[in-house]
Amino acid sequence: MAQLKLEHNGVTACGTELYLLNMGPQHPSTHGVLRVLLELDGETVVQATPVMGYLHRGLEKLAEARTYPQFIPYTDRLDYVSSMCNNLAYCQAVEKLIGAEVPERAEYIRVIMAELNRIASHMLFIGATALDLGGMSGMMYTFRDREYILDLFNLASGSRLTYSYVRIGGVMNDISVEFIELLRKFLADLPGMLTEYDNLINGNEIFQARLKGVSIVPADRLISQGVTGPVLRASGIDYDLRVKKPYGIYDRFKFAVPTGSVGDNWERYLMRVLEISESAKIIAQALENLPEGPVMAKIPKVIKPPVGEVYHANETPRGELGFHIVSDGSTKPYRLHIRRPTFYNLGCVNALCQGVKIADVAAVLAVLDPCMGEADA
Amino acid sequence: MQESASLWVGLGRAIKQAVLAATGAPWVAELVHTLAGVVGILSIILLSALVLVYLERKVCAWMQMRLGPNRLGPYGIFQTIADIIKLMTKEDIQPAQVSPVMWGLAPVLLFMAAMTTYAVIPFDAGVIFADLNIGIFFFVAVGSQATLPMLMAGWASNNKYAMVGGMRTVAQMISYEIPLVFSLLGVVMITGSMKMSDIVKAQEGLWFIVTQPIAFVVYLIASVAETNRTPFDLVEAESELVAGPFTEYSGMRWAYFFLAEYAFMVGASCIAATLFLGGWNGPFLPGWIWFFIKVAAMIFLFMWFRWTFPRIRVDQLMSFGWKVLLPLSIVNVVVTGIGLWLFFPLV
Numbered sequence: 071m072a073q074l075k076l077e078h079n080g081v082t083a084c085g086t087e088l089y090l091l092n093m094g095p096q097h098p099s100t101h102g103v104l105r106v107l108l109e110l111d112g113e114t115v116v117q118a119t120p121v122m123g124y125l126h127r128g129l130e131k132l133a134e135a136r137t138y139p140q141f142i143p144y145t146d147r148l149d150y151v152s153s154m155c156n157n158l159a160y161c162q163a164v165e166k167l168i169g170a171e172v173p174e175r176a177e178y179i180r181v182i183m184a185e186l187n188r189i190a191s192h193m194l195f196i197g198a199t200a201l202d203l204g205g206m207s208g209m210m211y212t213f214r215d216r217e218y219i220l221d222l223f224n225l226a227s228g229s230r231l232t233y234s235y236v237r238i239g240g241v242m243n244d245i246s247v248e249f250i251e252l253l254r255k256f257l258a259d260l261p262g263m264l265t266e267y268d269n270l271i272n273g274n275e276i277f278q279a280r281l282k283g284v285s286i287v288p289a290d291r292l293i294s295q296g297v298t299g300p301v302l303r304a305s306g307i308d309y310d311l312r313v314k315k316p317y318g319i320y321d322r323f324k325f326a327v328p329t330g331s332v333g334d335n336w337e338r339y340l341m342r343v344l345e346i347s348e349s350a351k352i353i354a355q356a357l358e359n360l361p362e363g364p365v366m367a368k369i370p371k372v373i374k375p376p377v378g379e380v381y382h383a384n385e386t387p388r389g390e391l392g393f394h395i396v397s398d399g400s401t402k403p404y405r406l407h408i409r410r411p412t413f414y415n416l417g418c419v420n421a422l423c424q425g426v427k428i429a430d431v432a433a434v435l436a437v438l439d440p441c442m443g444e445a446d447a
Numbered sequence: 448m449q450e451s452a453s454l455w456v457g458l459g460r461a462i463k464q465a466v467l468a469a470t471g472a473p474w475v476a477e478l479v480h481t482l483a484g485v486v487g488i489l490s491i492i493l494l495s496a497l498v499l500v501y502l503e504r505k506v507c508a509w510m511q512m513r514l515g516p517n518r519l520g521p522y523g524i525f526q527t528i529a530d531i532i533k534l535m536t537k538e539d540i541q542p543a544q545v546s547p548v549m550w551g552l553a554p555v556l557l558f559m560a561a562m563t564t565y566a567v568i569p570f571d572a573g574v575i576f577a578d579l580n581i582g583i584f585f586f587v588a589v590g591s592q593a594t595l596p597m598l599m600a601g602w603a604s605n606n607k608y609a610m611v612g613g614m615r616t617v618a619q620m621i622s623y624e625i626p627l628v629f630s631l632l633g634v635v636m637i638t639g640s641m642k643m644s645d646i647v648k649a650q651e652g653l654w655f656i657v658t659q660p661i662a663f664v665v666y667l668i669a670s671v672a673e674t675n676r677t678p679f680d681l682v683e684a685e686s687e688l689v690a691g692p693f694t695e696y697s698g699m700r701w702a703y704f705f706l707a708e709y710a711f712m713v714g715a716s717c718i719a720a721t722l723f724l725g726g727w728n729g730p731f732l733p734g735w736i737w738f739f740i741k742v743a744a745m746i747f748l749f750m751w752f753r754w755t756f757p758r759i760r761v762d763q764l765m766s767f768g769w770k771v772l773l774p775l776s777i778v779n780v781v782v783t784g785i786g787l788w789l790f791f792p793l794v
Binding site: 427429 | 688
């Protein structure tokens with residue numbers, strides 16, 4: 071529990087006190103069950119202590135009692151707005167462990183799905199940020215467009231949120247002609263959607279004024295906290311695993327990694343907006359080169375990896391999602407650790423919140439884009 | 448003035464004469480006449496709230512590509528009635544740690560302040576509850592009384608979110624009330640009177656929005672702040688303060704706040720229509736219909752703001768109020784003065 075520091079800013083001299091405000095776990099803008107203990111001097115935040123664990127389900131322990139394929143649905147429930155990326159990271163980790171080769175077509179489908187999911191997640195982010203800043207309508211527009219992607223996923227995997235579509239050795243099933251047609255239509259419509267967001271949300275003076283110049287934190291601080299993803303890139307660090315440590319077939323695609331220069335909330339927000347169009351570029355390239363062939367490799371029914379361990383990380387919409395799997399040669403992992411990007415990103419809440427107003431705490435939480443299912447695992 | 452006796456003036460007179468004929472006592476007739484006015488204003492507030500809740504939902508839905516309420520009755524028009532029944536039948540929860548008197552009084556006081564502002568609103572020629580010679584001043588004075596109940600609610604709720612919200616009300620009031628008053632000054636200077644009916648009559652030829660555009664914009668912004676609506680809804684600020692001073696209220700007590708908020712919005716729209724949009728002046732249609740149309744347009748503008756703008760931050764509101772709105776409104780007053788001195792040197 072944070073101690074009240076009465077000496078701060080000489081506040082004792084004028085007879086005022088700091089006070090604690092317990093924001094969450096039930097609060098409109100904490101994106102789930104995050105609790106932030108705010109130590110406040112009037113409206114100004116002196117100290118912000120994130121308290122996590124309200125959604126802890128013991129996924130890492132559960133994994134030890136599940137066979138390797140059985141754990142895939144659990145990865146859906148990590149960061150439930152980018153399940154495809156989680157599936158992909160886990161499956162690639164297991165494939166690395168057993169040394170499986172994935173068919174070409176499956177690799178391309180995986181990239182399409184992961185990038186689509188990135189767009190969907192960033193759309194949700196844009197809407198949620200607008201909502202947290204008080205702009206009620208923005209959310210409806212981004213959610214409308216996200217719905218197209220969810221429909222696509224529904225077509226491919228039969229579900230809208232927890233896909234379990236990426237499987238060890240490939241993907242669940244092939245994508246249909248209808249899927250590809252709808253996807254092309256979506257890609258054609260996407261620039262129009264982004265223009266709409268620009269007009270309604272990004273271009274708004276108040277919206278920009280609320281984010282620009284707020285919560286500037288030096289990049290080395292973020293690196294020392296283990297922050298990854300768009301939050302880190304906004305501070306000018308060009309660190310994207312898709313480029314730095316290409317997994318799957320990402321080295322075949324041409325795309326830019328947007329990086330910021332100032333590292334304020336506005337750029338953290340902007341990174342996501344820019345990434346949407348980059349993801350669209352990747353999908354277009356993947357669609358163009360999509361080969362024919364099987365979508366599933368010949369994988370033994372019972373997966374028994376050799377003794378050893380593996381760490382594999384993917385770039386999810388929120389940062390570096392890594393799976394560290396230790397195998398003892400049995401059908402179940404001996405130990406599975408998940409490096410959850412949101413968990414590390416939330417670690418810098420205090421650094422970002424110090425000195426800002428209460429209203430900006432909501433903005434900071436919004437641009438960190440936490441997903442408590444992932445942070446608490 | 449043209450005593451072409453609009454519908455409402457005639458109705459008031461008829462009531463007065465009927466009571467006079469029945470009782471024979473002029474004071475009874477006067478009392479009934481006054482009470483009829485009070486009832487009239489109350490019904491305007493309640494009815495407008497009834498309609499506005501529905502309209503707000505429909506406008507919001509329209510801006511968000513939704514349908515809005517459409518289950519209860521044709522086009523969902525009975526939705527508000529269902530809402531009221533829900534609010535009335537809700538349990539009256541009083542949290543254990545509140546200060547009961549202050550906590551219970553706050554919503555009533557706020558609603559009173561909102562209602563009192565209607566006394567000086569000229570709905571039509573001759574249809575004004577009290578045509579005071581300090582009409583605008585009365586509106587500003589009573590309207591700013593809304594601050595106190597909010598602070599009371601915030602303080603008495605014994606809740607930190609509520610208290611921060613209550614403190615914000617006061618801070619916000621200081622920064623927007625002054626530009627608001629200054630923006631009204633230009634109109635008063637041109638008219639040479641604070642009486643509402645005089646102001647409306649002065650606009651028979653040209654609406655003041657033409658001669659006082661800056662004042663209108665300043666008034667518009669400041670009145671959005673006064674009615675605590677987005678982008679200045681810092682007091683409630685859902686994503687920060689849950690519901691601000693209203694956090695601990697439920698059921699009808701909360702409904703009082705809600706009602707007062709709508710009453711203030713309608714009141715601010717009425718004043719805008721009176722001062723800048725020519726009040727009841729307009730061709731062909733009866734005055735009260737013109738007034739109604741203008742108020743409705745203003746209300747739509749408020750709703751439009753609410754559903755498209757994000758919320759401004761508290762320090763930004765302060766600096767905006769003091770550094771932009773206040774100088775702008777003072778400049779407007781000075782320019783108006785110079786203009787009057789140049790073109791109407793007699794005054």
